[in-house]
Amino acid sequence: MTRVIEILPAGGWDVAQATDVFAADYEGRHRRRMMLGLRSGEKVLLELEHARLLQAGDGLKLDDGRIVRVEALPEKLMEVTAHDPLHLMRLAWHLGNRHLPAAIDAQRILVRQDHVIADMIRGLGGHVHEVEAPFDPESGAYTARAASHDHAHGEEHHHHHGHGHSHSHD
CATH class of the missing domain: 2.60.260.20 (Urease metallochaperone UreE, N-terminal domain)
Known part of the structure; x- marks a missing residue:
């Protein structure tokens, strides 16, 4: 093998x-x-x-x-866009606050399809379009999937974001 x-x-x-x-x-x-x-x-x-x-x-x-x-491989995703770069940054913050895997560039953010997230983005004034594209999210030491897996298994994580405090995931 x-x-x-x-x-x-x-x-x-x-x-x-x-x-x-x-x-x-x-x-x-x-x-x-x-x-x-x-x-x-x-x-x-x-x-x-x-x-x-x-x-x-x-x-x-x-x-x-x-x-x-x-x-x-290409898959069905949501393309999040905004009316200006600052608005896109704010939308990225809201998505990141939910520990969602996201592929980010200067014009858009790609996330996996989720109607709750789509409604949130629209409620924040953002635009959501369905697209089919390869999904290669930003890499990091802590991923949403790992977080959900660890929560399901009772594991606790503390991670520091470099801004004076840490977030505990209980």
């Missing part, structure tokens, strides 16, 4: 070295342990200590020396 032995961060390796591709949506790329089906039809074992999101462009170094490129 061929295994993944190292994850090479996007931008930190030569993509020309890739011999195969692992393509999946957000859920399919957020894993701790699973058999990954490659584009060639081969299957390789991913076994990590903790679940993490495989970002588009990451390389999966295999125990036989080959490298597999990670690709994000």
Whole structure:
């Protein structure tokens, strides 16, 4: 059984070295342990200590020396836009306050579909459009999925945001 032995961060390796591709949506790329089906039809074992999101462009170094490129498949998302950059920043703050995975650029924020969040954004004066695009959210040490998993299992986290106080998640 061929295994993944190292994850090479996007931008930190030569993509020309890739011999195969692992393509999946957000859920399919957020894993701790699973058999990954490659584009060639081969299957390789991913076994990590903790679940993490495989970002588009990451390389999966295999125990036989080959490298597999990670690709994000298009999926249905909500595109959040605003009437000016400051308004978009405020909407980003509200989304971040809910620990939602989000892909952010200067013109828009992409989040997974959720009618409650869509209603909140509209209530704050933002615009929501359904789009289909690869979802590669900002990476961070603390993800919404990890938080919801840990809460369900009674685990407590304290994380510091560098602004004079920490948030406890009980």
